[in-house]
Amino acid sequence: MTETTSDGVTWLTRDAYDRLKAEYEHLSGPGRTELAKRIEQAxxxxxxxxxxxxHAAKEEQGKQxxxxxxxxxLLETAKVGEASASGEVALGSVVEVELAGERMEFVLGSREVGDAGGLDVYSERSPLGAAVLGRVPGDEVSYTAxxxxxxxxxVLGVRPFTG
Incomplete structure (x- = not known):
């Protein structure tokens, strides 16, 4: 789970940090070496x-x-921790809401979370995410679609995302 706050800090769970760090280490080490060999062979x-x-290898190199x-x-601005258990909707929360007469649950965070346990992930900057951020169960708000x-x-309920 990740999300960047307004002060530029990226909140990460330990699992997300470890996964992203491993990806970074692979891409910047063995991944670069493998791609350089492919370019040289081509x-x-x-x-x-x-x-x-x-040309395909060079394009892949640019993306990498x-x-x-x-x-x-992301890793330089990371603050590793667990989601708040304060009862308030925060980054890293699983939020249960009633929206247009329907109940739904989602994770408030970043798509970098990877597997959100089958839940949708909404950014704090999305209209829905911004509307519920800082709210507590029982709060009623609206947002512009x-x-x-x-x-x-x-807001019906909130709990920490545990992965």
Missing amino acids: REEGDLKENAGY ELRIRQLRR PNGRQIAVK
């Missing part, structure tokens, strides 16, 4: 203008370097 095949393998930079920034409609939400 380069040896001849004319680079018509070498699809070379971007992911390495993203992971480095992307189509401009006002949507009423009632």
Whole structure:
């Protein structure tokens, strides 16, 4: 579970931190070496203008370097901890709400959470996430949907996300 707060700190559970750190270490170590070898092998095949393998490997290298930079920034700003058990909706919470007459549960956090146990994940910056952040069970709020409609939400329950 991850999310970046307004002060630039990224909140991570221990599991998410360990998983992202392992990904970073692989991509920036053995992953880079493997890709460099593939590029070199493709380069040896001849004319680079018509070498699809070379161009594909170079494109993959660009994507990998971007992911390495993203992971480095994420890990540098990480604050490792567990979700709050205060009863207030916070980053890392599983939130149960009544939305448009339907009950639903979701995790308030980042998509980097990986497996959210089958729950949807909403960012604190999403309209729904921003509306419920800091609320407690029993609170009723509304938010403006992307189509401009006002949507009423009632917070029914909140618990820490445990993975």
